Amino acid sequence: xxxxxxxxxxxxxxxxxxxxxxxxxxxxxxxxxxxxxxxxxxxxxxxxxxxxxxxxxxxxxxxxxxxxxxxxxxxxxxxxxxxxxxxxxxxxxxxxxxxxxxxxxxxxxxxxxxxxxxxxxxxxxxxxxxxxxxxxxxxxxxxxxxxxxxxxxxxxxxxxxxxxxxxxxxxxxxxxxxxxxxxxxxxxxxxxxxxxxxxxxxxxxxxxxxxxxxxxxxxxxxxxxxxxxxxxxxxxxxxxxxxxxxxxxxxxxxxxxxxxxxxxxxxxxxxxxxxxxxxxxxxxxxxxxxxxxxxxxxxxxxxxxxxxxxxxxxxxxxxxxxxxxxxxxxxxxxxxxxxxxxxxxxxxxxxxxxxxxxxxxxxxxxxxxxxxxxxxxxxxxxxxxxxxxxxxxxxxxxxxxxxxxxxxxxxxxxxxxxxxxxxxxxxxxxxxxxxxxxxxx
Amino acid sequence: xxxxxxxxxxxxxxxxxxxxxxxxxxxxxxxxxxxxxxxxxxxxxxxxxxxxxxxxxxxxxxxxxxxxxxxxxxxxxxxxxxxxxxxxxxxxxxxxxxxxxxxxxxxxxxxxxxxxxxxxxxxxxxxxxxxxxxxxxxxxxxxxxxxxxxxxxxxxxxxxxxxxxxxxxxxxxxxxxxxxxxxxxxxxxxxxxxxxxxxxxxxxxxxxxxxxxxxxxxxxxxxxxxxxxxxxxxxxxxxxxxxxxxxxxxxxxxxxxxxxxxxxxxxxxxxxxxxxxxxxxxxxxxxxxxxxxxxxxxxxxxxxxxxxxxxxxxxxxxxxxxxxxxxxxxxxxxxxxxxxxxxxxxxxxxxxxxxxxxxxxxxxxxxxxxxxxxxxxxxxxxxxxxxxxxxxxxxxxxxxxxxxxxxxxxxxxxxxxxxxxxxxxxxxxxxxxxxxxxxxx
Numbered sequence: 050x051x052x053x054x055x056x057x058x059x060x061x062x063x064x065x066x067x068x069x070x071x072x073x074x075x076x077x078x079x080x081x082x083x084x085x086x087x088x089x090x091x092x093x094x095x096x097x098x099x100x101x102x103x104x105x106x107x108x109x110x111x112x113x114x115x116x117x118x119x120x121x122x123x124x125x126x127x128x129x130x131x132x133x134x135x136x137x138x139x140x141x142x143x144x145x146x147x148x149x150x151x152x153x154x155x156x157x158x159x160x161x162x163x164x165x166x167x168x169x170x171x172x173x174x175x176x177x178x179x180x181x182x183x184x185x186x187x188x189x190x191x192x193x194x195x196x197x198x199x200x201x202x203x204x205x206x207x208x209x210x211x212x213x214x215x216x217x218x219x220x221x222x223x224x225x226x227x228x229x230x231x232x233x234x235x236x237x238x239x240x241x242x243x244x245x246x247x248x249x250x251x252x253x254x255x256x257x258x259x260x261x262x263x264x265x266x267x268x269x270x271x272x273x274x275x276x277x278x279x280x281x282x283x284x285x286x287x288x289x290x291x292x293x294x295x296x297x298x299x300x301x302x303x304x305x306x307x308x309x310x311x312x313x314x315x316x317x318x319x320x321x322x323x324x325x326x327x328x329x330x331x332x333x334x335x336x337x338x339x340x341x342x343x344x345x346x347x348x349x350x351x352x353x354x355x356x357x358x359x360x361x362x363x364x365x366x367x368x369x370x371x372x373x374x375x376x377x378x379x380x381x382x383x384x385x386x387x388x389x390x391x392x393x394x395x396x397x398x399x400x401x402x403x404x405x406x407x408x409x410x411x412x413x414x415x416x417x418x419x420x421x422x423x424x425x426x427x428x429x430x431x432x433x434x435x436x437x438x439x440x441x442x443x444x445x446x447x448x449x450x451x452x453x454x455x456x457x458x459x460x461x462x463x464x465x466x467x468x469x470x471x472x473x474x475x476x477x478x479x480x481x482x483x484x485x486x487x488x489x490x
Numbered sequence: 491x492x493x494x495x496x497x498x499x500x501x502x503x504x505x506x507x508x509x510x511x512x513x514x515x516x517x518x519x520x521x522x523x524x525x526x527x528x529x530x531x532x533x534x535x536x537x538x539x540x541x542x543x544x545x546x547x548x549x550x551x552x553x554x555x556x557x558x559x560x561x562x563x564x565x566x567x568x569x570x571x572x573x574x575x576x577x578x579x580x581x582x583x584x585x586x587x588x589x590x591x592x593x594x595x596x597x598x599x600x601x602x603x604x605x606x607x608x609x610x611x612x613x614x615x616x617x618x619x620x621x622x623x624x625x626x627x628x629x630x631x632x633x634x635x636x637x638x639x640x641x642x643x644x645x646x647x648x649x650x651x652x653x654x655x656x657x658x659x660x661x662x663x664x665x666x667x668x669x670x671x672x673x674x675x676x677x678x679x680x681x682x683x684x685x686x687x688x689x690x691x692x693x694x695x696x697x698x699x700x701x702x703x704x705x706x707x708x709x710x711x712x713x714x715x716x717x718x719x720x721x722x723x724x725x726x727x728x729x730x731x732x733x734x735x736x737x738x739x740x741x742x743x744x745x746x747x748x749x750x751x752x753x754x755x756x757x758x759x760x761x762x763x764x765x766x767x768x769x770x771x772x773x774x775x776x777x778x779x780x781x782x783x784x785x786x787x788x789x790x791x792x793x794x795x796x797x798x799x800x801x802x803x804x805x806x807x808x809x810x811x812x813x814x815x816x817x818x819x820x821x822x823x824x825x826x827x828x829x830x831x832x833x834x835x836x837x838x839x840x841x842x843x844x845x846x847x848x849x850x851x852x853x854x855x856x857x858x859x860x861x862x863x864x865x866x867x868x869x870x871x872x873x874x875x876x877x878x879x880x881x882x883x884x885x886x887x888x889x890x891x892x893x894x895x896x897x898x899x900x901x902x903x904x905x906x907x908x909x910x911x912x913x914x915x916x917x918x919x920x921x922x923x924x925x926x927x928x929x930x931x
Contacts, residue, residue, distance in 0.1 A: 080663040088707060100740040102801060110576070110800050125672060131802040134552070134572050139643065202580065288729030297543040328542040352793065359551050360543060361572040407918075487789050 078311065081292030084466050085176040089142050090120035091197045097124045112285050122445065127180060127198035128463045129206045129370050130354055131273060134335040136363050138306060138344050138353035140375075146348020146390065148374060151189040153488075160483035163419065163475035173480040177446050177473045178465040180205055185375045185381055185458040186488045193373070197464075204341065205462035206369040208443030211355075211369035212320040214430025216471050217383075217395070218257055218327050218338055224396035228330040230255060237329040240297075245305040246322055253309045256407050263316045273303075277317060279359040283368070284367040295358045296321050313407070313416035313425050317366040320428060324365025336361040346394045347382050349375040367443065373460050380449045380458035389412055404439060404453075406431035419474045436485060444468040455485035500607030509894050522615060525907050528616040531561035532638045538565045560907040563886065567619060567905045568639035570647045570811050574723060577777040577804050579785050579794035581816075586788020587831065592630040594929075601924035604860065604916035615923040618887050618914045619906040621646055624814045626822055626899040630908050634814070638905075644707055645794060646903035651760040652796075652810035657869025658694055658824075658836070659768050659779055661844055665837035669771040671696060678770040681738075686746040687763055694750045697766050697848050700746030704757045714744075718758060722799040724809070735800045737762050753855035754848070754866050757762045758807040761869060765806025776804040787835045788823050790816040808884065814901050821890045821899035830874040845880060845894075847872035860915045877926060884905065885909040887918065896926035 058092045066122060066125030088094065097107050109121045111132040116125035151193035156359055158169030174182060184192040209216075222228035228237075230252040235242050237251070245261035246254070253259055278284040278293060280299035286292075293299040324335055331338045336355055340372065344353060353375065357370030363369075371379075382388065383403075389396040407426035415424065430440040436454035441447075446463030459481050465473050525821040526678065529535065538548050550562045552573040555912030557566035566573060597612030608735070621640030627631040638709045640646065648655075663669035669678075671693040676683050684703035687695070694700055705713040719725040720733060721740035727733075744759055744839060765776055777796055790826060794816065797809030804810075812820075824844075828836040848867035858864065865872045871881040877895035882888075900922050906914050 098802065100768060102736060102803065108801050110817060112800055128802065130571070131575050131577050131798055135574050135576070141587065142643070202583070251594055325542060334542075339755055357572055360549050361539065361569065362543065458929065461637075 054110070060149060061455060068459070078487075085120055087196065090466075092120070092124035093197060095120070097121065098128075101435070111252045111415075113427070114240075114285055116421070117284060123180070123197050123464040125180070126445070127200070127203050129356060130204075134361070135354040135370070136334070136357045136360075136361060137311050137340075138336045138355065138369075139331070139340045140349040140352050141340070141345030143345070143348070145350040146378065148185075151190045151191055152193075153191045155192040155484055158193075158483050158487045160479045160480055161296050167390065168476070170480055170484060171234070173476050176264060176476045177461075177480075178215075178463050179446070180462045180464055181373045182459065182461040183377045184484060184488075185377050187456045188381055190378070190477060192375075192484075193489065199373075199462060201374060202351065202372060204372050205352060205371045206356075206367075206443075206447070207316070207371060208367045208445060208447045208460070209377070210376075210441040210443040210447045210449060211365060211367050212317075212323075212428040213441030214339060214343075214363040214369055215320055215327060215335070216255060216426075217322050217403065218331075218335075218342065219251075219323055220399040220427045221342060221395045222327060222330050224398040225400065228326070231346065233295065234326065236482050237326045238322070240301055241322070241325075244301055246301045247324075247350045249309045251323075251326060254319050254326065256373070257315055257319045257425055258310050258408075258411055259303055259314065259316065259319050260309050260311075261314075261316060261318060262304050262306035263318045265316060272315060273283050274300075275364070277321070280354075281362075281364055281368075283356060283364060295360050296362050296364070297366050299452065300325065311411065312417060320366040321364070323428065324363070327365075329437075332399055335365055343382075343394060347378045348376070351375055356472075361441075372464060376449060376460040376462075377458055380451055380460055383449075384451050384453060384456070384458055396427070403427045403429050403456075409433065418469075419471055419478070438481075438485075442470055444470065445472045446470065449482075450481045452485045453479070455489050459484065459487055474476070499847045522862070526561055528619050528637065531907075533561070533565035534560070534638060534644050534913075539569075552818050555683035555726055556727050558725060562906070564619070564621070564638050564905040567647045567886070567903070568641070568644050570797060571645075573778045575798050575800075575802070576795040576811070577775070577798045577802060578781075579777045579791040579810075580781045581793050582893070582910060584786070585790070586791040587763045587819065587823070589626075589818070590630045592632055593634075594632045596625060596633040596925055597635075597929060599924050599928045601702050601920045603920055608803070609917070609922055611925060614917050617917045618902075619904050620683070620887070620905045620920075621905055624816045624818045624819050624901065625904040625925060625929075628897045630824055632819075632929065634926075640814075640903060643792065645792060645813050647797075647884075647888070648810045648812060648817070648882075648903070649806075649808045649886060649888045650758070651817075651870060651884040651890060652763075652806060652808050653869040654882030654890065655760055655780060655784075655810055655820075656765050656768060656776070656806040657696060657867075658840065658844065659772075659776075659783065660692070660764055661840040661868045662783060662836045663768060663771050663841040664843065669767070675767065678767045679763070681742055682763070682766075685742055686744045690747075690823065693763075693767030695760050695767065697808060697852070698754055698866055698869070699755055699849075699852055700755065700757065700760050700910070701746055701752075702755075702757060702759060703745050704759045706757060712915040715758060717743075718762070718807070722797075722803075722807075722809075724797060736801050737803050737805070738766070741766065752852065754853045755856060756866070761807040763806070764869065765804070765827065768806075775802075776806055783815075784820065784823075784835060788819040790819060792816055796816055814903060817890060817901040817903075818899055821892055823903055824890075825892050825894060825899055843877070844870050845869045845872070847874060848879075850874065858910055858912075860905050860919070875923075877923075879922075879926075885911065885913055885915060887914045887919065888910065889922075891922045893922070893926045898926050898929055900925065 108211040111221040154192040157188045230305045235245040265274045279286045353371040355363035407424035412424045430436045436452045441449040446465045448461045450459040599611040622636045675687040706715045720727045794812040796804035827838040828841045848865035853865045872878045876894045879893040882890040887906045889902045891900040
């Protein structure tokens with residue numbers, strides 16, 4: 050459930066094999082397994098977790114792994130705090146900022162998917178197993194829908210969208226002179242001296258050009274991403290588990306593989322290392338830093354929260370949970386160069402350092418066939434398209450899509466059967482662009 | 491950590507044996523173990539859970555049981571959500587209500603403890619290992635202090651104060667005609683037919699006059715209170731644990747012992763059964779019912795939260811966590827017969843059914859030597875003193891003390907080394923009365 054991986058096709062296939070097929074195949078071994086569609090997998094329709102107690106076959110738990118399996122994920126992603134320990138990100142005590150509304154029937158917008166089908170934006174929401182979506186245009190809510198367990202006042206897990214928050218905090222600390230991107234990682238975290246990060250710079254971590262032996266290949270049971278998740282309590286460990294029991298204990302085991310600085314390689318461990326750096330540079334926990342510097346200043350409606358490991362350390366790689374309203378407020382602040390209601394919340398330079406983008410050549414080497422010409426900077430995905438759009442992306446379809454030219458922010462939470470965004474990008478990317486163009490008319 | 495027991499002397503001795511002594515005795519086997527005082531056990535002074543990561547000897551965890559042991563409890567009781575899964579009690583989206591201030595130096599108020607010592611109210615806070623205390627007089631904050639990890643914006647576990655919330659919700663549903671106290675328990679929970687509750691009424695559950703084989707004797711490792719806590723995930727279970735895995739699964743195992751209706755017998759299982767009844771009568775989870783009917787209507791500043799079991803069921807016996815500000819708002823609503831700012835939040839009849847009190851004769855049979863003349867009604871403790879004060883009480887010193895005559899509400903969160911309130915009542919009860927009298931001058 051709580052694994053954060055890259056949007057590679059390999060990942061999509063691996064996750065498909067592990068989650069969707071593995072559960073379906075027990076039912077039908079001869080015919081190709083049919084993956085339930087959005088309506089069929091709706092946890093409300095399926096009666097999941099209803100009643101006191103729910104019937105035994107409608108119960109979803111963390112400890113037995115059932116919360117990690119599609120279609121149970123359609124319920125679990127909106128109920129993370131009921132499954133695992135969490136750390137609060139306080140909104141403070143101020144009234145929330147208004148989210149003015151100017152609704153449009155964007156559901157009728159037509160688009161062509163990357164595999165050539167013509168569908169409506171409303172159809173696209175089903176195809177991407179959307180739990181909730183909100184579109185801001187010039188700061189006003191023009192479209193907002195929830196499905197299944199999605200609800201305006203219920204936080205949903207953001208998965209690797211979390212990384213973009215960590216990258217933004219790092220960029221903010223750099224702009225404030227509290228963090229030097231050109232410094233060695235060991236300046237902030239000497240404990241990483243004998244690891245892959247021993248000769249890396251903070252900038253290399255921020256842009257994920259680290260040569261580290263860390264596989265996110267879910268088809269390989271020995272992939273380090275499972276060690277990471279077990280160490281952080283994001284997936285249940287077996288009773289006889291004797292490995293690292295915190296994120297910190299896991300990170301100091303990572304060894305170098307290849308060079309730093311040459312190629313983009315999406316590895317969740319880098320985000321967790323950056324979170325460690327950010328904590329040391331600020332002297333604050335991730336939850337408190339996010340609360341103090343952003344969450345309490347954007348007019349958030351709800352506290353956010355992080356999944357935490359057994360000693361309360363937040364998962365900077367994929368553990369943040371927010372409402373869409375508040376995620377939209379954050380996206381709108383980014384679109385406005387760090388300002389909310391004309392007031393600077395984070396330095397404009399912090400946002401500029403993100404939107405300038407990273408090295409396209411480095412990105413190209415990662416082989417994302419659906420993301421040609423993109424780059425990765427400060428843990429954000431930069432499209433370099435003619436709208437200069439940039440994204441925060443998390444597995445199963447979590448998205449912040451900021452389109453400066455269209456003056457638009459789209460935030461979406463989803464629970465797609467397949468983890469890697471390569472599975473939903475063929476619908477998602479044209480859909481977001483189609484809405485942008487519709488709003489520009 | 492999360493066990494809810496009665497304020498019996500037996501409990502105090504048992505808990506002392508289990509928690510305070512057992513950890514101290516390893517250090518000094520010859521001399522009587524010295525229990526650290528409030529200052530010595532302050533988690534900030536001790537450097538607990540500071541740093542990224544904290545030093546190994548300063549780490550507190552749930553899984554290894556360290557969060558349950560004094561003095562670690564002084565940190566853990568303010569950080570429950572970082573240790574276990576929790577369910578949110580939303581405050582809604584309205585601005586919080588003001589808490590007007592008219593501060594007085596009540597720390598100098600003098601009092602005589604039940605064992606004859608003369609101390610100041612400020613001294614009493616240390617003697618009771620107070621994490622936070624707030625005194626309202628005529629709705630204004632006259633005194634507010636925090637110690638250790640206590641903080642105005644940080645929820646603390648209320649332990650069995652939770653029961654009084656469940657009792658209040660039950661009384662509210664009864665006043666609204668949605669719950670019949672005279673009905674059989676099985677009208678609402680037929681699953682309890684073959685248990686101790688099969689021939690009990692809702693009223694008997696509300697007033698804890700149930701004959702059920704359920705021991706809260708912590709000195710007996712076979713006491714059912716441990717089965718309860720393990721089933722609800724409130725204490726860590728061993729890897730080979732095969733018992734009930736939810737509150738529901740545990741409750742249906744309880745067998746009758748003695749008669750119903752004759753004697754007060756404080757047993758946490760009754761509160762959990764009442765929570766089940768309340769869920770069935772309202773069709774809502776405890777968290778949602780509390781949010782909708784009370785928390786969103788008293789001007790709360792913060793969401794509250796419940797500890798939950800492995801299927802998300804809230805602990806109605808002892809799992810609620812709130813800030814003191816919001817606990818005080820709730821207490822003030824009770825003092826005002828269910829009104830907040832002149833507006834009825836819960837029916838006045840619901841409060842009247844509590845303050846009328848229960849049977850003193852039934853209470854007397856429970857043998858609380860420090861609580862002579864008291865009674866128990868709707869899961870509240872009624873002093874029947876000349877101020878008509880009544881209390882919600884949780885282990886380790888959690889308290890709501892409502893003194894109608896003095897127009898005063900005291901809320902206190904604490905982490906006393908001994909669970910049972912018999913350990914702190916000799917200081918607490920005279921202290922609360924001394925403050926009441928000082929305010930009446």
